Amino acid sequence: MKGIIGKKIGMTSVYGPEGKQLAVTIIEAEPNVVTQIKSHDKDGYSALQLAVGDKKEKRATKAAVNHFAKASTSAKKIVKEFRDYSIEKNIGDTVTVEIFAEGEKVDVVGTTKGKGFQGVVKRHGFSGVGEQSHGQHDRQRAPGSVGGSSYPSRVFKGMRMAGQMGNDRVKLKGLKVVKIFPEKNYILVSGSVPGHIGSTVFIQK
Known part of the structure; x- marks a missing residue:
């Protein structure tokens, strides 16, 4: 080398x-x-x-x-x-x-x-939840559902979420x-x- x-x-x-x-x-x-x-x-x-x-x-x-x-x-x-x-x-x-x-x-x-700390749209390319409905606001850049309720009753490891981006x-x-x-x-x-x-x-x- x-x-x-x-x-x-x-x-x-x-x-x-x-x-x-x-x-x-x-x-x-x-x-x-x-x-x-x-x-x-x-x-x-x-x-x-x-x-x-x-x-x-x-x-x-x-x-x-x-x-x-x-x-x-x-x-x-x-x-x-x-x-x-x-x-x-x-x-x-x-x-x-x-x-x-x-x-x-x-x-x-x-x-x-x-x-810095970035959301799922910038960090992972998510498209957001979609258009607003009655009573909803600021949902365009939200991650959506992250895990099941009764099964598996937890969030799987490695789930793509907001967090530190760059500096790698x-x-x-x-x-x-x-x-x-x-x-x-x-x-x-x-x-x-x-x-x-x-x-x-x-x-x-």
Whole structure:
């Protein structure tokens, strides 16, 4: 595996090699610092720990400051491990967008936009109870019946109801790397990527 920590910048469109217009997401991946290397002998598994985003030293614990000092870098905001990293790196080295190539397929992991507490119409696509009758009001977006009376005398688990929507960890697989701008630390991937603008995403293969 190889991967990098990035930040979602937004979406745009570019023209592909066949002259076809493609919708792409711009991800800014500043050089990631290798802060720890884990091995099977010492830790039981192989992984590369990457960190990005400077953090004020006074806002970091002393243990974290010492940990990052071993890599000769300042305290970082975001730390992520990538298992079985395929590229040889040493502590203190940097990982840039150039580890990927144009035309390559990658997976992108992000956290979807949080929608808060939503009703059944928005959350599950219900159409509501129907038109009003005598004495009824505000029923258009209601969930309707949720369980039987005498049998089964309970509500089944998994019943679709109102509740928290969004803010879920999502992995999109097989997105194509359309363009790379090493001088700007930009990587353009096809299609949309989960998360709001400015959110942290992980690109891996």
